[in-house]
Amino acid sequence: MPIIQNHWSSVVDHSRRYQDFTYVYPVISRRSRGLSIGINLNPDKRCNFDCVYCEVDRTIPGKATHVDLAQAADELRWLARHAVTGGLGEEEKFREAGALTLEIRDFAFSGDGEPTMVPNFDACVEMAVGVRQELGLSDTQIVLITDAAGLDKATVRRGLEIMDANLGEVWAKLDAGTEGYFRQVNRGFVSFSRILRNLNLTAQARPIVIQSLFLKVHGEMMSALELRSYIQRLQDILAVGGQIKEVHAYTIARPTPEAWATRLTLAELESLASMVRNETGLQVLTCDSGCVGGVTLLK
Numbered sequence: 102m103p104i105i106q107n108h109w110s111s112v113v114d115h116s117r118r119y120q121d122f123t124y125v126y127p128v129i130s131r132r133s134r135g136l137s138i139g140i141n142l143n144p145d146k147r148c149n150f151d152c153v154y155c156e157v158d159r160t161i162p163g164k165a166t167h168v169d170l171a172q173a174a175d176e177l178r179w180l181a182r183h184a185v186t187g188g189l190g191e192e193e194k195f196r197e198a199g200a201l202t203l204e205i206r207d208f209a210f211s212g213d214g215e216p217t218m219v220p221n222f223d224a225c226v227e228m229a230v231g232v233r234q235e236l237g238l239s240d241t242q243i244v245l246i247t248d249a250a251g252l253d254k255a256t257v258r259r260g261l262e263i264m265d266a267n268l269g270e271v272w273a274k275l276d277a278g279t280e281g282y283f284r285q286v287n288r289g290f291v292s293f294s295r296i297l298r299n300l301n302l303t304a305q306a307r308p309i310v311i312q313s314l315f316l317k318v319h320g321e322m323m324s325a326l327e328l329r330s331y332i333q334r335l336q337d338i339l340a341v342g343g344q345i346k347e348v349h350a351y352t353i354a355r356p357t358p359e360a361w362a363t364r365l366t367l368a369e370l371e372s373l374a375s376m377v378r379n380e381t382g383l384q385v386l387t388c389d390s391g392c393v394g395g396v397t398l399l400k
């Protein structure tokens with residue numbers, strides 16, 4: 102595995118802005134083990150969650166109101182070529198990452214909101230797959246980073262099937278074990294039961310990655326009861342034949358809009374992760390603030 106340093110500017114700064122692009126941006130991601138090209142399907146900043154730790158500033162209007170697929174494809178094609186031909190690695194922010202910029206580990210649907218809220222998710226996947234094929238990037242994964250609320254939509258399910266045939270992977274958020282904690286932390290505009298149903302459904306069709314952000318609320322870590330429920334939710338997925346490839350456990354990387362939502366220490370995060378590991382038998386990877394941009398990479 103390549104060595105990725107936490108202090109590199111391309112690792113610390115996971116800005117979803119690149120030049121004058123609207124949809125596409127590069128990041129060096131530890132979880133992706135190298136260069137990930139993000140595709141922002143929510144330039145309008147729409148989301149069906151309102152997480153207490155969200156860094157997206159919704160007081161400033163987004164850059165566009167919808168996804169222009171032709172423009173997104175142009176940006177993706179240009180940036181992918183720029184990376185594999187060495188141009189990106191010569192830019193100041195990416196210079197430390199050197200050779201890592203020459204290999205595109207994944208195209209990741211992510212950005213300033215929830216990617217499954219676009220009305221034509223399947224067409225967005227087809228666009229990314231088309232660029233991947235056109236440039237011969239047969240080892241590049243197609244990743245969906247999602248809050249799981251829209252995984253049951255017909256267009257999303259069609260998109261996931263296309264992803265399945267093209268090294269696709271779903272990274273789905275699960276921060277809570279109960280509806281009450283879900284309301285407190287994610288403040289979703291959908292029911293927790295829908296999230297859980299969607300995780301089950303999706304994991305039954307292909308292995309998924311669970312991404313969980315653990316934090317302190319008013320100075321308190323998740324209670325033992327809540328943690329027990331969270332672990333139970335993972336076990337529920339496994340019990341219905343769902344497959345979980347691994348769990349990514351994070352904490353907050355930077356100050357949050359809600360001052361009462363604060364980060365765990367690495368020791369606290371490790372302790373939670375070890376309980377989850379022991380109870381479920383799943384691979385649980387931890388990552389503190391320096392890693393993958395914390396909350397930025399969650400969405």
Ligand code: SF4
Binds near residue numbers: 149151152156213399
């Ligand atoms: S962190 Fe992600 S899921 Fe949560 S409100 Fe922000 S964009 Fe939405």
